[in-house]
Amino acid sequence: MESNNNLILSKSQSIDSGVCICDEKGQILFALNEERVSRKKLTSKYPKLSKEITELHFKKKAKIITAGYFNHFGISENLYQAYYSDNFFSFIPKKEIFLEIARKGIILLSKLLFRNRVEHHLCHAASAYYTSGLKKSLIITMDAYGDGHSTTVSVGTNNKIKFLEKHVWGCSPAQLYARITEYLGFKSHRHEGKVTGLAAYGNPEKTIRVFRKLLWFDKKKIESARFLIRGYNKERFDELLGSFSREDIAAGLQKRCEEVTCKFISFWVEKTNIKDICLSGGLFANVKINQRIHELPNVNSVYVFPHMGDGGLAIGAALAYTKPMPTKLETIYLGPEYSDEETKKELDKNKLKYEKFENIEEEIAKLLAKGKVVARFNEKMEYGPRALVNRSILYQTTDKTVNDWLNKKLKRTEFMPFAPATLWEHKEECYENTKGAEHTAKYMTITFNCTEQMKKQSPGVVHIDGTARPQLVTKEDNKSFHKIIKEYHKITNIPSIINTSFNIHEEPIVMSPKDAINAYKESKLDNLAIGQYLI
Numbered sequence: 001m002e003s004n005n006n007l008i009l010s011k012s013q014s015i016d017s018g019v020c021i022c023d024e025k026g027q028i029l030f031a032l033n034e035e036r037v038s039r040k041k042l043t044s045k046y047p048k049l050s051k052e053i054t055e056l057h058f059k060k061k062a063k064i065i066t067a068g069y070f071n072h073f074g075i076s077e078n079l080y081q082a083y084y085s086d087n088f089f090s091f092i093p094k095k096e097i098f099l100e101i102a103r104k105g106i107i108l109l110s111k112l113l114f115r116n117r118v119e120h121h122l123c124h125a126a127s128a129y130y131t132s133g134l135k136k137s138l139i140i141t142m143d144a145y146g147d148g149h150s151t152t153v154s155v156g157t158n159n160k161i162k163f164l165e166k167h168v169w170g171c172s173p174a175q176l177y178a179r180i181t182e183y184l185g186f187k188s189h190r191h192e193g194k195v196t197g198l199a200a201y202g203n204p205e206k207t208i209r210v211f212r213k214l215l216w217f218d219k220k221k222i223e224s225a226r227f228l229i230r231g232y233n234k235e236r237f238d239e240l241l242g243s244f245s246r247e248d249i250a251a252g253l254q255k256r257c258e259e260v261t262c263k264f265i266s267f268w269v270e271k272t273n274i275k276d277i278c279l280s281g282g283l284f285a286n287v288k289i290n291q292r293i294h295e296l297p298n299v300n301s302v303y304v305f306p307h308m309g310d311g312g313l314a315i316g317a318a319l320a321y322t323k324p325m326p327t328k329l330e331t332i333y334l335g336p337e338y339s340d341e342e343t344k345k346e347l348d349k350n351k352l353k354y355e356k357f358e359n360i361e362e363e364i365a366k367l368l369a370k371g372k373v374v375a376r377f378n379e380k381m382e383y384g385p386r387a388l389v390n391r392s393i394l395y396q397t398t399d400k401t402v403n404d405w406l407n408k409k410l411k412r413t414e415f416m417p418f419a420p421a422t423l424w425e426h427k428e429e430c431y432e433n434t435k436g437a438e439h440t441a442k443y444m445t446i447t448f449n450c451t452e453q454m455k456k457q458s459p460g461v462v463h464i465d466g467t468a469r470p471q472l473v474t475k476e477d478n479k480s481f482h483k484i485i486k487e488y489h490k491i492t493n494i495p496s497i498i499n500t501s502f503n504i505h506e507e508p509i510v511m512s513p514k515d516a517i518n519a520y521k522e523s524k525l526d527n528l529a530i531g532q533y534l535i
């Protein structure tokens with residue numbers, strides 16, 4: 001996608017650093033996260049390699065925009081942790097006000113020293129609003145923290161975003177979720193999804209009383225116990241939760257976060273009378289919270305930006321800067337692609353036996369129907385944390401045991417089952433209550449309750465609580481993949497296929513044919529289909 005307009009290159013340096021290039025009208029032309037190039041998952045290093053690739057792609061000189069202020073100073077976390085410690089600034093009576101003045105002072109100084117920066121939560125808000133296709137919407141951002149805030153409420157009208165509220169660090173469920181993720185033995189800001197999966201196996205009623213003391217909704221904002229901000233405190237968690245099982249802890253945490261987030265959003269829907277919601281920020285990687293928001297009686301529609309975490313900040317900064325009229329994201333396939341020759345060269349180098357098919361989609365469908373695991377690599381890489389079938393591993397949904405053996409093969413531990421990719425035309429047969437969330441379900445950002453037919457036909461992708469988090473596939477979004485499921489449906493009468501990310505263990509999703517071949521060899525999958533080549 002080339003453009004004759006002036007170009008804007010925006011970059012972010014946070015968890016999952018990245019870059020994006022768009023034209024002055026806000027049309028996104030390319031986006032890439034550093035982890036895919038450096039092969040270091042969620043790296044927060046300066047996006048040097050991804051910027052180089054982007055500049056190589058677009059030879060024209062671009063204006064540079066940066067997402068976020070505090071990263072530059074590197075003091076956000078330290079300042080807040082010191083502030084919430086027991087004795088720091090204890091002589092100041094109204095510490096909250098002092099902190100807000102300090103925060104604003106740093107941003108003002110930063111604005112004077114560095115041009116063209118966009119505040120962290122404005123990046124989140126812009127990423128969701130400008131890609132939602134909604135002229136008017138209520139925008140909620142929630143994360144652990146960014147530029148001193150953890151939650152914002154704003155309204156998008158035509159192409160303008162107006163903030164109603166900004167709440168400081170600790171005023172979102174994300175920090176509690178991160179701390180409990182650590183307490184359960186996982187990595188925070190990385191494995192929260194495992195905790196969401198684990199939650200379905202526990203009884204929330206056993207631990208909910210503890211979580212009510214740790215997180216609550218107060219008037220118009222969310223509050224949490226301040227010790228959560230001071231750092232990870234195992235002793236304190238042992239005292240509160242030491243006698244409960246991991247499953248019950250995860251279940252109580254998940255339920256409390258759903259309750260509080262829903263109360264908060266309901267309050268702002270009532271107050272603004274805007275029922276179409278745009279969501280962004282790391283908290284909304286939680287597909288179950290998103291389902292609960294969608295089910296709220298006063299909510300009309302929900303759209304979660306596909307790259308909701310800090311990895312999506314670069315696009316947010318570019319959109320906040322260019323302020324286009326909101327349109328639906330034209331494509332999620334915004335990453336690099338490789339030519340036929342490049343692919344063939346890599347295959348030959350690895351001495352792999354392959355065949356070229358004009359109609360490879362039909363071949364893949366046949367293999368899937370025979371029960372083969374097919375790794376699929378095609379065209380441009382998708383943008384965001386989820387593989388959306390251009391860098392995916394495919395298998396049929398009929399096998400209930402697939403989560404055990406395929407995860408073992410891929411060296412992963414997961415509590416949530418694999419996700420299905422389902423033909424858009426068949427969504428009502430498979431899922432309940434999709435209306436108002438169809439657009440966001442193209443990007444695997446929300447769970448739905450499954451229909452009886454789905455539970456019977458596709459037990460491999462239905463969670464213990466009867467939900468699944470699908471990717472709804474349209475022909476317009478992905479012609480090749482739509483054809484694969486369509487062919488598969490012709491043979492089996494099932495409109496869904498398992499889609500899990502093409503990577504091994506904790507590695508980032510593959511980017512190049514070389515990465516794909518390495519992952520394929522290491523995991524010993526049945527077939528690899530790169531472009532039109534079948535191995």
Ligand SMILES: [Fe+2]
Binds near residue numbers: 124145282309310
């Ligand atoms: Fe963030």
